[in-house]
Amino acid sequence: GENVEQHPSTLSVQEGDSAVIKCTYSDSASNYFPWYKQELGKGPQLIIDIRSNVGEKKDQRIAVTLNKTAKHFSLHITETQPEDSAVYFCAGTGRRALTFGSGTRLQVQP
Amino acid sequence: GAGVSQSPSNKVTEKGKDVELRCDPISGHTALYWYRQSLGQGLEFLIYFQGNSAPDKSGLPSDRFSAERTGGSVSTLTIQRTQQEDSAVYLCASSLDDGSPLHFGNGTRLTVT
Numbered sequence: 001g002e003n004v005e006q007h008p009s010t011l012s013v014q015e016g017d018s019a020v021i022k023c024t025y026s027d028s029a030s031n032y033f034p035w036y037k038q039e040l041g042k043g044p045q046l047i048i049d050i051r052s053n054v055g056e057k058k059d060q061r062i063a064v065t066l067n068k069t070a071k072h073f074s075l076h077i078t079e080t081q082p083e084d085s086a087v088y089f090c091a092g093t094g095r096r097a098l099t100f101g102s103g104t105r106l107q108v109q110p
Numbered sequence: 111g112a113g114v115s116q117s118p119s120n121k122v123t124e125k126g127k128d129v130e131l132r133c134d135p136i137s138g139h140t141a142l143y144w145y146r147q148s149l150g151q152g153l154e155f156l157i158y159f160q161g162n163s164a165p166d167k168s169g170l171p172s173d174r175f176s177a178e179r180t181g182g183s184v185s186t187l188t189i190q191r192t193q194q195e196d197s198a199v200y201l202c203a204s205s206l207d208d209g210s211p212l213h214f215g216n217g218t219r220l221t222v223t
Contacts, residue, residue, distance in 0.1 A: 006152075034211060043114070043201055043214030044153070089152065096166050097143055098212060102152040 002027040004092050006101025013080050014109050021104045023090035024072040030092040033073050035064060038087045038103075047088075048075070080108045112136070114215035116202050122221045123192055131187045131218045135204030142185050143203045143212060144177055153201065159185065160208050192222045 003026040013019050025033075031052040036044035050057045050064045050073065057064050061080075066073040077084055085108045091098040115134040123129050135142050144156040155169035159179040170176070174192075179185040189196055199219050203212040 032209060036214075041216070043203075043216045045214070046211050049211060093209075096160070096208065097155045097158045097169070099155065100145075100153040 002030055002092050002099040004090060004099050004101045006090050006104060008104060009102065010105045010107070012107045012109060015080060015082060017080055019075075019077045019080055019084070019106055019108075021075045021088055021090070021106070022072060023074070023092075023101050024070075025092040025099075026071070027092070028068075028071065032093045032098075033064070033066060034091050034098070035062075035075050036089045036091065036100075038089065044089055077106075080106075082108050082110050084108050114202055114204055114213055116200075116215035116218050118218060119216065120219045120221075122223060125194060125222055126191055128188065128190045129192055129220065131189075131200050131202075131220070133185045133187070133202030133204075133215060135183065135185070135202070136213055137183075138206070139204035139213075140182070140207050141205040141210070142179055143205075144185070144187050145201045145203065147199045147201055147217070149198070156187070156200075189220075192220075194222050196220060197222045 006023045034049035037047045038044040048062050048064050050066050061078045063076040087103045087105050089103050090101040117132045140161045142159045145153040157177045158166040174190045177187045199217040201217045203214045205212050
C-alpha cells in the first residue's frame, strides 16, 4: 500500500518568513495529494490539493509543487503569519482511502 | 449543519466497556471514512464506506472494532471491550465521491481509564 513520509516534524519560523514542508510517497499510481491544516481541538481542514497532471498549484500565500519522477511534493507558505501556526499533514491516495504523513508542527514567531 | 458532525465530542470510559461513536456526514456525500489520531501522531486509516459497496475494513486494528453505515448516511464506530491503547481522537470524514476532497469532523476524544 501507499506510504507517505513527511518532514520536518517541527518547524519554527519568524513572522514574514517562508515555510516549506516536504513529503515523499511510495505508490507511483497515486494521483491526488492534498494538504490539511489542523488547529488544536479541531479536525483537519483542507487548504490546498494537487493532482498528478500538474506540477504546481498556488492559492494566495500557499503553493504546492509535485515531482512525480522523484515521488515527492511540497507545501510552501510565504509571508507567514501567527495564524498559520498549526499542524500540517500531507496525504496521498492509497488503494481507496488517503494515507497521511505524520504531520509537521509549524510555529510562527511574532 | 453544513459540516461533518461527530458525537460525543469527548468520551471517558472504563477499560472493558463498549463504546459507540457517531458520525453524521455532509448531506449528499457518498463516501465516509474513519481515522484514528493518537496524541501527537498522524492519522491512521480505520475503515471506508463508498455508496453501496462493501466497506474497506483493512485498517481496523482488531476484531473489537466494527463500524456500520445505515441508509448511506449516519455511521457508528463501535469499540468492544475497550483497552487503554484505544485512547485517541477518532475522526470521521466524508467526501462527495471517491477521489473528492475529504471533509473532517472535529472528532471524538476517547479516554479509556
